[in-house]
Amino acid sequence: MAGTRRYWYRKRLVLTGDDMRRKIIYIVPLLLAFTACGGGNDKTPEPKGDAAGRKLYSSKCSSCHGSDGKQGVGGAKDLSVSTLTMDQRIQIITNGKGMMPGYASVMSGEEIQAVAEYTATLKK
Ligand code: HEC
Numbered sequence: 001m002a003g004t005r006r007y008w009y010r011k012r013l014v015l016t017g018d019d020m021r022r023k024i025i026y027i028v029p030l031l032l033a034f035t036a037c038g039g040g041n042d043k044t045p046e047p048k049g050d051a052a053g054r055k056l057y058s059s060k061c062s063s064c065h066g067s068d069g070k071q072g073v074g075g076a077k078d079l080s081v082s083t084l085t086m087d088q089r090i091q092i093i094t095n096g097k098g099m100m101p102g103y104a105s106v107m108s109g110e111e112i113q114a115v116a117e118y119t120a121t122l123k124k
Pocket residue numbers: 056057060061062063064065073074075076077078079081082083084089092093097098099100101103115116119
């Protein structure tokens with residue numbers, strides 16, 4: 001019994017060095033992933049929306065609304081707190097409102113839909 005026990009301890013000790021190394025190999029990328037996410041707060045939120053919508057948004061909308069929707073140039077509404085429905089968003093993007101131009105002649109219905117869906121992903 002005692003012999004088995006000593007053997008068990010020795011085996012454990014031998015394993016520890018290897019184990020640690022193996023753990024470090026797993027922990028380092030994990031830490032990197034965490035810091036990447038943690039630092040992501042002041043960056044653009046990772047968009048869940050369609051890539052086309054995101055592209056349209058950054059080329060046509062972010063000048064006023066900002067990449068996170070909060071910029072508010074010329075009274076542009078903060079899209080991260082907007083409570084509009086999808087239909088209302090599409091309506092405003094299509095026809096414009098106040099200082100915001102309409103995009104009916106610039107984008108197809110599909111593109112307007114895509115960018116409207118993207119604006120919904122800016123909501124916190
Ligand atoms: C020239 C600046 C400007 C640009 C470019 C612009 N907007 Fe706007 N946007 C505004 C302004 C100003 C308002 C507020 C209109 C109002 O209510 O009087 C607004 C409002 C909105 C709203 C309504 C938000 C709410 O809660 O009332 C949505 C949605 C919106 N914009 C989406 C977009 C999208 C999508 C694009 C790109 C296709 C875009 N905007 C481009 C200025 C802009």
